[in-house]
Amino acid sequence: MTFWKLFARNRGAVVGLGILVLIAVMAATASLFFPADPFSLAGKPMSPPGENGFLLGSDSLGRDVAAGIAHGAKTSLLIGLLATLVAVGIGIVMGALAGYYGGPIDNLLMRVTEMFQTIPSFIFAILLVAIMKPSIESIVIAIAVVSWPAVARLVRGEFLSLRNREFVQACHTLGMSDVRIMLGEILPNCLSPVIVIGSLMVATAILIESGLAFLGLGDPNIMSWGFQIGAGRTLLRSAWWVCTFPGIAILLTVLAINLVGEGINDALNPRLRERT
Amino acid sequence: MTRLLDITDLHVALPPESQRPYAVEALNLHLEPNEILCVVGESGSGKSLTARAVMGLLPKPRVRIAKGSVNFLGEDLAKVSEERLRAIRGSQISMIFQEPMTALNPVMTIGTQIDEVFRFHEKMPGRERRARALQLLTDVQLPDPEQTLKAYPHELSGGQRQRAMIAMALALDPKILIADEPTTALDVTTQAQVLKLIKQMQASHGTGVLFITHDFGVVADIADRVAVMQNGLLVETGTTDQVLRRPEHPYTKALIGAVPDLVPRAARPRSGATVLRVKNLQKTYRSGGGLFGGKGRVVHAANDVTFDLARGETLGIVGESGSGKSTVARCIVRLNDAEAGEILLGDTDLRPLGRAAMRPHRSKIQMVFQDPFASLNPRTRIGKIIAQGPMMYGASADEAKRKTNELLEIVGLDARAYDRFPHEFSGGQRQRIGIARALALEPQILVADEPVSALDVSIQAQILRLLDEIRDRMNLSMVFITHDLRVAAQVCDRIAVMQRGKVVEIGPTATMFSDPKQPYTQELLAAVPGKDWFSAEDMARVHAT
8 A cells, every 4th residue: 555545544644644744835825825024013903803904903002913823833833843854863873883882882872872861851842942042043943953862772772673583683794884774774773753844843832932932032023823822822811813823823733733743654654553 | 063263264364455365264273172283384374364263363454354254062163252252361272372381471480370261260268279389380390389479470491481372371270271382482491391391281281282383393203283374264174194194285285395304315425624613612601799799690602612523514513492503503603702612714813802903803703694684784775785785895886786696595585686675585595685784795604593483384395495406516615504403304414412601522523413422302202292103214104205
């Protein structure tokens, strides 16, 4: 069966993928539909949705909520993807080295990993961003730094079980180098769980980014959903739309990514395929 | 006499995307009280699913009984409720499995697990239950039954665990005992003891035993009647004597013909040139101890192992599990590092070489692995699996490809295999690919670690023939690790018998079989299942009919 067929067996995953595509299209066409800076005053402040030419209303400074959501989608997806890529990269390197070599190297790397895991991740991320000054790079770094341990542990486990498999030993008897065995033989065999955990990490990364922006630790020059919610927080009773729509955007995105992640997991994990 | 079990027209349906619609098709089989019926077949013959269908243990709903009845003393087990089945299982029909380690609960003592059987099915006071459990363990001849009651599964050996399983299965004096390959995971000597025990217990309790196996040797030792299955169909039934001595169906004949003969093949002249010399090899495994003290366990996996290998010769290393035979093989190809001794390939001692220094010598010794399903990278195409060796040693892509195609032909595979993935091949074909990979570097020595033990008997014969062919064709020397003395008799020129890390006896195959000097060798030979049945003249008769 093709990957798509297996994926499509989970209907929720297809719905999630649809939502995700819509959000991506929205992010890509943000500047087309909302050419103005989302931070600029676009009209009368505190307009409810549908009035004064605002589709989703405006906030206390007259900024267009709809423009903010469209531009914010770019930020969220970008940071989510970048941070996940960096985290998966670090995680694979650490996990692969620890799992493949074992012994003292494993001990050392895993103690380091545990050190990162003992610190509550969101507080750690706040701390890192606060130290480095809020900017896209610092946020990506902060999110990556708090999320790689999960990948490292997963990859280590896979490497531990795969390194003693006979096909890996056959490569040893051929005289293949360690790097080649790790990258060419073992890694492709443990990619499916990594892809699954990575897709779910994108959702977490988006949540962390929103949380940081909500607390005012977002990049001040870039519109973000978390920032919008933070700005509208005090007006929740008088202007509900300022918080609500970005909130829904976050909810939908995270939900969609989780659904897709689940679908990928079902498609890649052969044992789950039997469970129908 | 009434039949205990009467299976009529049984169809077990497989999920729609499977290779065939029914795992078991139109099966008619019956079991009398106080007899042992062996169901024999190769993998995929449906023999295990038959057993599971009787027990109501099919992986429903994907695999289910589509048609037919399983009549157990007037009740149709294919139709009764789950509750009734539960009451029958354990008390009237019980089962023992292939791997006692996974069939027993690792966190409960043997005593508790036997106790459970009584508690679920019968009302009796705790003291009586304990006394019965103790009696059972004594009956299955476990040493120190008192102690065994308190033991956890991991504290027992494989044979003892299987005995405990048998005790549990017979706890309520069931009418039928289903045994699914109960001795396959055991060593030959243990296997012989367990088979004897099953036979004794069966005779004293008058149980009907449905015994599933792939091994005709075991059949010969234990069966009263035999049923042979192939691809879900019953091809032949009859008494043991009928089926083994006068098989009717061509498939049965082929299967019996494929059982390797215990009489060694004719000796070949030994060349004077020695290619490999192993001297006083030592390898110790340590476990336990650790951070909080405690006594560590020291196992001498290879203790003073010495042998040499002549050009063109096949040296068999035989022994039971834990004898260190695999360790020796892995030390020779340098997958494990031995602590002391010499591994002389020509004039170079390989043992102390580091990874980089070892690299140029790697190509001279190659290995064939046991498990054809684990030894090929599932994500790599066959062509690349074979070609990557030569390419690492500097062959161009074209050269490597030509060589790969040549090797595929030698091992009897189609050239189209080049672009396929391992999962598209059967076990035997994969083992051929593994052999081609090992040959790609043009080694002088091939180390084969149980290369046929995971294969069906008919495929086993083909692979052994292939190994023989390439040894002659490429002038290879071979170290052949096996636990199966039948296989050893057919492929080895000389045999080294190992026990607990030591080589206890080494010599030409023929002398080893006709005149074993050491008691351990004699014990091994005596334990080979079915040795009285498959003698040379019997086999000749089978082939003649």
